Amino acid sequence: MCWVCDAYGDPNYGDGKWYLNPKNHSRQMYTIKKPGQKPAEYGSDPEATAGRSVGEIMKTRYEDPEKFQQLVKEANAMKEKSPFQIGQVIPIQEAFEVVDMSYPVTSMSCICRLHSRAHEEKNEHEYSCTGLGVGMFKWERWPERYKGGVNFMAPDEAKEWLVKWNKKGMVHILMTFGGSYVGGICNCDYPDCGMIRHRVDYGITTGCLKSHWVAQMDYDLCNGCGICVQRCQFGAIKFEVTMEKTNIDQMKCFGCGLCETACPRKAISLIDRMSMPGLREVW
Amino acid sequence: MAAPNFAVITVDSQKCQTPFDCKRCLEGCPQSVFAVRAVKVERGRETDPKEPGTYMLVVPYRDKCTGCNLCLELCPVDALTITFPGIQGS
Numbered sequence: 001m002c003w004v005c006d007a008y009g010d011p012n013y014g015d016g017k018w019y020l021n022p023k024n025h026s027r028q029m030y031t032i033k034k035p036g037q038k039p040a041e042y043g044s045d046p047e048a049t050a051g052r053s054v055g056e057i058m059k060t061r062y063e064d065p066e067k068f069q070q071l072v073k074e075a076n077a078m079k080e081k082s083p084f085q086i087g088q089v090i091p092i093q094e095a096f097e098v099v100d101m102s103y104p105v106t107s108m109s110c111i112c113r114l115h116s117r118a119h120e121e122k123n124e125h126e127y128s129c130t131g132l133g134v135g136m137f138k139w140e141r142w143p144e145r146y147k148g149g150v151n152f153m154a155p156d157e158a159k160e161w162l163v164k165w166n167k168k169g170m171v172h173i174l175m176t177f178g179g180s181y182v183g184g185i186c187n188c189d190y191p192d193c194g195m196i197r198h199r200v201d202y203g204i205t206t207g208c209l210k211s212h213w214v215a216q217m218d219y220d221l222c223n224g225c226g227i228c229v230q231r232c233q234f235g236a237i238k239f240e241v242t243m244e245k246t247n248i249d250q251m252k253c254f255g256c257g258l259c260e261t262a263c264p265r266k267a268i269s270l271i272d273r274m275s276m277p278g279l280r281e282v283w
Numbered sequence: 284m285a286a287p288n289f290a291v292i293t294v295d296s297q298k299c300q301t302p303f304d305c306k307r308c309l310e311g312c313p314q315s316v317f318a319v320r321a322v323k324v325e326r327g328r329e330t331d332p333k334e335p336g337t338y339m340l341v342v343p344y345r346d347k348c349t350g351c352n353l354c355l356e357l358c359p360v361d362a363l364t365i366t367f368p369g370i371q372g373s
Contacts, residue, residue, distance in 0.1 A: 118306035
């Protein structure tokens, strides 16, 4: 289990996985600042707080790269005390379990792509980000964050919609909004997505932890067609010329399962990260 | 350790007035070094992207710039400059 499960999981639910613990989806976990009251410990706007914290660290890389490395190391070691949002990659099967558990489920525009590529998603056919939980009923409070509103979806509709983005090749990443409150499932790619970029390019782990799974190739079934190579957003899959087959670097693998869903010969399977002694501590 | 030889990218905001509407550099950069920020927000809402001065082009990832100069070619108003102060002959 990852450190988030150790801190926020419940062994009675979902094998102790933190995002399958109903408490982390509960209404009581969602707190907003009321007039005259102090905000919760993580602030009244956890997303903005996390953004500022990452921004402060990122700034130092231009002036003092060594200090930057040190700050990243410290931030990663803080774990559940980290000021950052917690994010974790999940395969689509687990995303289905999460949308079954959470209410309401909505789609909305992606803020990362809006900033990084000026990519506007204007209606429910274009929305690519999932918002979960009671906070979605109050989207009008942040009109700029939820440009154009949110689209409420039934669980089955949400699953179809997740499949659509999975087919396009987006990685599903869980997002928390304050503590361990599960507030969304982003559909991300590199380099538009801030969380993947901060992890892959700068080593900030908290926002994009690896999933509890890891992809494994069955070499007898693989014919080297290379379809999975295009699907990997983390550079973990290469075409190995000598073997004329695809090679998955499990150390680099984030366990998103995009290669698994695309493989026409079913040669790739997701296996439990905890079953691999060398990967148990690789998050 | 001395500061690394990252690119210094300047944006002339007098020339670049509607980056959100134009978005050529944002979409064209292979390294995705640019980002767009709302400047004018009224009552929590941003104003029309086509209105000059409502958005600002920023360069959060200039450490990823390779100096390919594609953005300079794409920019219709010549608002961008790229220099590598630490590299001789650039």
